[in-house]
Amino acid sequence: EVQLLESGGGLVQPGGSLRLSCAASGFTFSSYAMSWVRQAPGKGLEWVSAISGSGASTYYADSVKGRFTISRDNSNNAVYLQMNSLRAEDTAVYYCAKGMGGSSWHKNDYWGQGTLVTVSS
């Protein structure tokens, strides 16, 4: 059974940093791209970042480029999102999602339950 478990969310001040983690199980982790998608309270989904199965390719939304960094550890079946220079508008539930292939991050067949990030003073 595929499982994705996000952690690392919490309350942070504007300008601060946070590192989200997503622990994966139930599939051959290195064979699948992974993504982070966020949802502000009461709002729609917004794609944040993606990484290929090998980790060689990374992709970012313009809204987070230069501030967020996605990475993965295929030996520990985990994907991370390092978030720096956080802003109030980054407040959201952050979901980790599994792609349907090594580079197929545009279609995500399993999602975690999300971790809430609140940016506020």
Added chain:
Amino acid sequence: QSALTQPPSVSGSPGQSVTISCTGTSSDVGSYNRVSWYQQPPGTAPKLMIYEVSNRPSGVPDRFSGSKSGNTASLTISGLQAEDEADYYCSSYTSSSSLIFGGGTRLTVL
């Protein structure tokens, strides 16, 4: 890049069919067959319902179907059931090597 355009809400009675549209541009929906649809009941994580315009993952009922014409993709749900009530989001790959979502459509089963 602006979000894909979806109607804010649609509704239908049990047994009826509803269609949700998702309009983009020639830089996303119009150029790639990389359109997906997700179902999100309140308080839960999204669930993939359709990928690559018209493909259903295993376990998704065949009442759900997808199509595309030009810059507009569509999700049709036939034989509406109460359990279909949820928010639905489309997404598309873009020419900027990014992913864009629609604003979401609230489906109400009357």
